[in-house]
């Protein structure tokens with residue numbers, strides 16, 4: 001899967017996490033859990049909080065501090081072990097921004113014109129009859145170059161991302177290739193994106209894709225009452241189900257993501273035989289959420305109540321990562337004649 005160039009023997013996995021609000025179970029099963037599982041297969045793993053990417057949308061200082069800690073606590077509570085994985089804030093690694101300056105000089109503007117996020121903003125402006133540049137700052141325009149810098153700084157071979165970020169990883173690879181071929185030297189490892197195959201998108205309680213913007217999420221961090229409330233709103237039908245038709249329902253997709261496969265089989269039997277109805281089924285889902293996420297919620301809350309612990313973990317992470325970043329940057333600066 002990963003094709004590190006032969007000079008680099010340790011495959012490295014890296015991913016950035018933007019500071020955002022609390023996760024829903026779609027984020028957990030679709031991104032957090034698979035990324036942590038994937039990381040266990042690699043020699044080196046880097047998880048960082050992409051706070052300067054976040055600055056494009058989070059511009060309130062208190063909000064930035066809170067969201068940064070919140071996303072850190074989310075991953076730590078999910079089992080990210082800072083003794084095994086490098087875990088740090090992007091902003092604590094200034095080499096990232098020095099490398100970005102170098103990469104800027106090799107990146108054709110035309111590549112940025114084609115980047116999805118920028119293109120979407122321009123398209124929206126055109127539809128709304130505004131100028132193309134309305135609300136486009138350079139942070140948005142050069143977003144993929146900063147991301148390339150995050151990736152290339154650590155000789156990353158694999159980058160787990162959602163579908164919306166694949167293009168950015170491809171741009172990072174293109175930039176790396178351009179520099180390598182210009183100097184006729186393997187300066188950068190060529191990164192590849194890894195997506196989480198086999199994980200179907202979870203539906204939300206209304207059957208559409210689970211997403212905050214649809215207001216149809218089941219939260220990961222919640223109380224039993226909140227889980228019950230969300231579960232009761234799941235849309236169900238009045239049909240008599242066969243096992244096959246049941247497995248197509250929103251309810252079953254959610255239940256089988258959360259519960260064990262054994263409990264999922266039992267549920268299929270109990271519903272199709274008429275032993276239980278949707279109400280009991282929903283109670284079972286609420287219990288399954290509790291089994292799965294109550295401890296996780298507790299640990300998240302414990303961490304959020306000790307912000308100094310989170311800060312210390314991120315700080316220690318940055319201290320171990322910086323020498324690695326400095327070594328890569330030195331190698332590149334030597335190649336380009338700045339050192």
Ligand code: TRP
Pocket residue numbers: 014015016017018050053146147150151159160161165168
């Ligand atoms: N752009 C990514 C997102 O929106 C976050 C990110 C920043 C990232 N730098 C990265 C992801 C480097 C992977 C590698 O989710």
